[in-house]
Amino acid sequence: MADNKKMVEAITSRDEDFAKWYTDIVKKAELVDYSGVKGCMVIRPYGYAIWENIQRDLDRRFKETGHENVYMPMFIPESLLQKEKDHVEGFAPECAWVTIGGSEKLSERLVVRPTSETLFCEHYAKIINTYRDLPKLYNQWCSVVRWEKTTRPFLRTSEFLWQEGHTMHETQEEAEAETLQMLRVYEDFYRETLAIPAVVGRKTEKEKFAGAEATYTIEPMMHNGVALQGGTTHYFGTGFAESFDITFQGRDNKLHFPHQTSWGVSTRMIGAIIMVHGDDDGLILPPRVAPIQVAVVPIAQHKEGVLDKAYEVAETLKKQFRVKIDASDNSPGWKFSQYEMQGVPLRLELGPKDIEKNQCVLVRRDTREKIFVSLDNLADEIAKLLDTIHDAMYQRALENMQAKTFEARTFDEFLTTAKETPGFIKAMWCGDTACEEKIKEETGGVKSRCIPFEEENLSDVCVCCGKPAKHMVYWGKQY
Amino acid sequence: MADNKKMVEAITSRDEDFAKWYTDIVKKAELVDYSGVKGCMVIRPYGYAIWENIQRDLDRRFKETGHENVYMPMFIPESLLQKEKDHVEGFAPECAWVTIGGSEKLSERLVVRPTSETLFCEHYAKIINTYRDLPKLYNQWCSVVRWEKTTRPFLRTSEFLWQEGHTMHETQEEAEAETLQMLRVYEDFYRETLAIPAVVGRKTEKEKFAGAEATYTIEPMMHNGVALQGGTTHYFGTGFAESFDITFQGRDNKLHFPHQTSWGVSTRMIGAIIMVHGDDDGLILPPRVAPIQVAVVPIAQHKEGVLDKAYEVAETLKKQFRVKIDASDNSPGWKFSQYEMQGVPLRLELGPKDIEKNQCVLVRRDTREKIFVSLDNLADEIAKLLDTIHDAMYQRALENMQAKTFEARTFDEFLTTAKETPGFIKAMWCGDTACEEKIKEETGGVKSRCIPFEEENLSDVCVCCGKPAKHMVYWGKQY
Numbered sequence: 001m002a003d004n005k006k007m008v009e010a011i012t013s014r015d016e017d018f019a020k021w022y023t024d025i026v027k028k029a030e031l032v033d034y035s036g037v038k039g040c041m042v043i044r045p046y047g048y049a050i051w052e053n054i055q056r057d058l059d060r061r062f063k064e065t066g067h068e069n070v071y072m073p074m075f076i077p078e079s080l081l082q083k084e085k086d087h088v089e090g091f092a093p094e095c096a097w098v099t100i101g102g103s104e105k106l107s108e109r110l111v112v113r114p115t116s117e118t119l120f121c122e123h124y125a126k127i128i129n130t131y132r133d134l135p136k137l138y139n140q141w142c143s144v145v146r147w148e149k150t151t152r153p154f155l156r157t158s159e160f161l162w163q164e165g166h167t168m169h170e171t172q173e174e175a176e177a178e179t180l181q182m183l184r185v186y187e188d189f190y191r192e193t194l195a196i197p198a199v200v201g202r203k204t205e206k207e208k209f210a211g212a213e214a215t216y217t218i219e220p221m222m223h224n225g226v227a228l229q230g231g232t233t234h235y236f237g238t239g240f241a242e243s244f245d246i247t248f249q250g251r252d253n254k255l256h257f258p259h260q261t262s263w264g265v266s267t268r269m270i271g272a273i274i275m276v277h278g279d280d281d282g283l284i285l286p287p288r289v290a291p292i293q294v295a296v297v298p299i300a301q302h303k304e305g306v307l308d309k310a311y312e313v314a315e316t317l318k319k320q321f322r323v324k325i326d327a328s329d330n331s332p333g334w335k336f337s338q339y340e341m342q343g344v345p346l347r348l349e350l351g352p353k354d355i356e357k358n359q360c361v362l363v364r365r366d367t368r369e370k371i372f373v374s375l376d377n378l379a380d381e382i383a384k385l386l387d388t389i390h391d392a393m394y395q396r397a398l399e400n401m402q403a404k405t406f407e408a409r410t411f412d413e414f415l416t417t418a419k420e421t422p423g424f425i426k427a428m429w430c431g432d433t434a435c436e437e438k439i440k441e442e443t444g445g446v447k448s449r450c451i452p453f454e455e456e457n458l459s460d461v462c463v464c465c466g467k468p469a470k471h472m473v474y475w476g477k478q479y
Numbered sequence: 480m481a482d483n484k485k486m487v488e489a490i491t492s493r494d495e496d497f498a499k500w501y502t503d504i505v506k507k508a509e510l511v512d513y514s515g516v517k518g519c520m521v522i523r524p525y526g527y528a529i530w531e532n533i534q535r536d537l538d539r540r541f542k543e544t545g546h547e548n549v550y551m552p553m554f555i556p557e558s559l560l561q562k563e564k565d566h567v568e569g570f571a572p573e574c575a576w577v578t579i580g581g582s583e584k585l586s587e588r589l590v591v592r593p594t595s596e597t598l599f600c601e602h603y604a605k606i607i608n609t610y611r612d613l614p615k616l617y618n619q620w621c622s623v624v625r626w627e628k629t630t631r632p633f634l635r636t637s638e639f640l641w642q643e644g645h646t647m648h649e650t651q652e653e654a655e656a657e658t659l660q661m662l663r664v665y666e667d668f669y670r671e672t673l674a675i676p677a678v679v680g681r682k683t684e685k686e687k688f689a690g691a692e693a694t695y696t697i698e699p700m701m702h703n704g705v706a707l708q709g710g711t712t713h714y715f716g717t718g719f720a721e722s723f724d725i726t727f728q729g730r731d732n733k734l735h736f737p738h739q740t741s742w743g744v745s746t747r748m749i750g751a752i753i754m755v756h757g758d759d760d761g762l763i764l765p766p767r768v769a770p771i772q773v774a775v776v777p778i779a780q781h782k783e784g785v786l787d788k789a790y791e792v793a794e795t796l797k798k799q800f801r802v803k804i805d806a807s808d809n810s811p812g813w814k815f816s817q818y819e820m821q822g823v824p825l826r827l828e829l830g831p832k833d834i835e836k837n838q839c840v841l842v843r844r845d846t847r848e849k850i851f852v853s854l855d856n857l858a859d860e861i862a863k864l865l866d867t868i869h870d871a872m873y874q875r876a877l878e879n880m881q882a883k884t885f886e887a888r889t890f891d892e893f894l895t896t897a898k899e900t901p902g903f904i905k906a907m908w909c910g911d912t913a914c915e916e917k918i919k920e921e922t923g924g925v926k927s928r929c930i931p932f933e934e935e936n937l938s939d940v941c942v943c944c945g946k947p948a949k950h951m952v953y954w955g956k957q958y
Contacts, residue, residue, distance in 0.1 A: 102626030
């Protein structure tokens with residue numbers, strides 16, 4: 001029990017210092033290690049296994065919606081990056097440049113990809129000729145580099161893992177439908193797999209992606225009320241196509257520019273999982289991405305028959321679930337803390353008395369509820385419980401988001417709410433960037449999150465300037 | 480048929496110009512596209528789908544042997560790379576250097592990882608403390624960069640995709656066993672999944688990896704008799720551990736250095752698939768990695784009921800196989816050529832007469848054999864046929880390798896064989912690097928491939944210098 005206590009004490013309380021609580025978890029749950037390269041992280045086996053489960057699920061969704069995976073080079077020649085002006089302006093300050101290759105100074109320096117629009121466009125210019133070549137629905141899983149001054153594991157690192165979809169379409173309608181479809185894919189994934197609710201909508205002009213005509217976003221709220229930009233999809237119109245001279249012969253036999261989209265989510269989602277679901281004892285992982293769904297802990301394992309039975313139960317469950325049995329010398333108490341810290345959705349305890357009764361004890365990580373279950377229908381019970389846990393986690397996160405979503409009808413109300421309680425603020429907006437900038441300045445960082453698809457009419461005037469309102473906007477601070 | 484003919488004519492004959500035949504295939508089968516970055520390639524959907532199938536199979540084998548995936552940063556600070564002297568000397572000439580990040584000159588330049596031993600060591604130094612922390616069995620899937628002067632898709636590119644395993648062990652015996660185990664995993668994978676036979680064994684001092692104590696290799700032979708280093712596993716001893724100050728408290732309560740291994744295979748394997756199995760009509764893909772295992776081509780598809788039946792058959796088969804149905808306007812002849820070019824193992828033809836007879840025609844890509852099969856037991860027949868094709872492909876490759884493996888007992892014999900017929904030459908060797916260098920020079924590039932695990936005694940003296948022989952070596956030119 002000494003070990004047990006020590007481990008629990010090692011985490012800062014969530015309500016006391018959310019930032020320290022977060023970094024404590026990523027270290028103690030062995031998700032990441034810091035590396036010698038500033039701003040880059042080592043993703044450790046337990047963290048990477050979460051990413052693999054995320055990848056598998058998302059990749060299936062991408063393929064079901066007709067997308068194919070490709071791999072583009074990790075370098076972009078400077079001249080290629082500069083072909084689209086808004087784009088290069090957006091990314092130039094964050095670039096890492098390769099200037100020497102094979103002991104020689106390069107005649108043209110190369111940027112390590114911060115995103116790959118330009119590479120996809122260069123390739124599309126070669127392979128798109130007629131409307132029969134469209135749509136092109138490509139995706140790539142890779143790492144990208146954006147030089148960051150202040151970094152935090154998963155949330156903001158100079159290198160991170162992600163997927164980037166890049167598609168080309170015959171018409172604006174098709175491309176816009178794709179942009180919205182992929183936003184829905186992300187929303188479904190957050191809800192069905194990560195148990196995370198979110199606000200979705202369109203970004204304002206100020207917040208949209210460099211070079212995009214429209215950017216859509218999914219914005220989950222962390223437990224402390226701060227937003228995380230959880231994934232974005234972009235409609236580019238024909239801007240890149242014009243810069244890169246990508247044309248196709250249309251059904252009318254004339255040359256046209258194709259309409260483009262891109263969309264991406266990253267390892268940042270692991271940060272969202274931690275900050276939406278975790279508590280003072282560590283991670284609470286959504287069952288569908290948890291590397292271990294059931295941790296089997298034998299009780300009084302030195303007693304005859306206990307370990308044999310525990311292994312037998314574990315082996316049976318492995319056919320259906322991700323199971324770990326811990327028969328190490330550590331005390332049960334230490335093991336309980338360990339798997340709580342790692343956020344394992346279910347702990348299975350099995351001791352001599354349980355074996356006598358042909359039962360075991362299941363303990364939910366999210367509620368600590370203890371459930372006695374007959375060994376005869378264990379797998380069915382676990383399957384049901386994992387779904388129950390998923391639903392309960394979603395519901396708690398939804399309630400947190402709802403409780404921390406406010407409305408503001410006057411600027412004073414806006415400022416007071418922003419100061420007192422972190423969360424989303426729903427407020428009307430005139431459409432001017434100047435008001436966004438003023439709000440950001442006077443609140444110390446509250447920005448427009450998005451214009452939701454279904455807007456409420458809270459008032460007729462902008463909360464900031466009092467001019468006629470064009471939209472209802474979700475506002476909030478962000479990671 | 481005009482299209483058909485045109486497509487087939489577009490490939491250079493394999494026997495006429497092997498190199499051009501190879502690049503024709505990678506382009507025409509749409510495996511890769513060249514990019515604007517010298518020496519880097521775009522891996523297109525069909526090529527990447529092969530890589531995904533390779534990854535899935537290998538990753539399962541790695542996990543079954545107890546390995547876990549991680550992700551290390553893509554950058555290595557110069558000082559970190561320099562910690563192990565042999566290692567840095569081996570890689571320095573091929574490095575790509577990042578010197579500018581976020582608009583500022585970096586105080587220490589960063590190399591884009593050519594391999595990640597140094598990063599793993601830096602991390603292991605932090606997480607290995609006692610023998611209880613061992614073994615560490617980590618693997619990473621990523622891209623690496625080695626600046627190459629002359630490049631060829633898949634075989635030698637400045638950036639390529641690979642996996643790199645890096646493990647740490649308590650004892651030399653364990654580490655050596657791991658090194659050999661992973662060589663066997665590669666050998667099994669080549670045989671069972673890629674249908675490629677190979678020679679396996681130990682590299683000579685001259686050919687071993689920078690910093691390794693021993694390097695083992697799998698060396699398949701391409702159709703033209705040239706070898707490809709198909710994968711390597713390395714035993715490092717404690718050299719890196721000493722340089723990086725990685726120690727653990729042993730069972731004897733004293734500090735020890737752990738014993739290290741690394742092992743890797745890359746997208747180069749796709750090059751091997753092409754060059755071992757392909758023919759004058761294009762790719763011939765091993766069924767277990769083929770993105771499309773069965774291409775369904777409806778015949779006289781405008782006739783009533785044909786397309787419906789073809790879709791019905793395809794949908795049923797999709798539950799068990801990777802199936803594509805091509806109901807496009809292209810002629811059946813064009814489709815036949817297309818799927819031959821893409822190396823699809825089985826073509827399924829279904830026309831009105833077949834439907835009347837409740838049958839279809841299966842055509843093997845490897846032998847062109849036509850087989851009439853009842854629709855009632857189609858899935859079973861296809862499963863059997865795919866295995867038959869796999870075995871036949873392996874057998875043909877084995878026969879080619881055996882036919883192009885020679886023995887040389889005198890230096891004259893060696894030089895004549897090397898000049899006349901590309902292939903492997905088995906010959907005795909004294910163990911001196913000088914003889915390897917002489918052989919390479921006088922033959923225009925024949926190098927030692929490996930010392931096989933089971934050596935034959937062809938003579939008592941070195942084929943080059945006549946001094947007492949220590950080993951029988953496989954020699955040959957390589958890609």
